[in-house]
Amino acid sequence: xxxxxxxxxxxxxxxxxxxxxxxxxxxxxxxxxxxxxxxxxxxxxxxxxxxxxxxxxxxxxxxxxxxxxxxxxxxxxxxxx
Numbered sequence: 001x002x003x004x005x006x007x008x009x010x011x012x013x014x015x016x017x018x019x020x021x022x023x024x025x026x027x028x029x030x031x032x033x034x035x036x037x038x039x040x041x042x043x044x045x046x047x048x049x050x051x052x053x054x055x056x057x058x059x060x061x062x063x064x065x066x067x068x069x070x071x072x073x074x075x076x077x078x079x080x081x
Contacts, residue, residue, distance in 0.1 A: 002031040002080050004062075007054040009039050018053040018067035025073055029080050031057075 006022060008015040022033050038044040038052060048054050054064040055072060062075040 002057060004031050004033050004076070005054075005056040006033050006035045007038050007044065007048045007052055007056070008035055009037055009052055012052060014066060015053040018055070021067050021069050021072060022055065024069065025076055028073075029076055031076070031080055 004022065004026075006019070008019070019035075026033055036044065038048045051064040053067055055062045055067060057076070057079050060079075062079070063072050
């Protein structure tokens with residue numbers, strides 16, 4: 001099963017919206033979502049601070065910032081099929 005990394009932080013409205021989108025796509029495509037709080041390490045905060053939320057699969061960032069269903073769906077379909 002593919003693992004999608006979802007970089008997020010507390011009190012992030014875009015992250016909450018993205019989480020809903022990921023859940024819909026997870027039900028459809030059957031991947032595992034691993035949620036990672038970037039505030040747990042300085043390295044992650046420095047790397048993703050201005051980009052979150054970030055959706056990554058196999059080391060490739062599929063989408064970040066404003067996550068939309070159609071773009072992310074297309075990218076995930078390409079990577080998980």
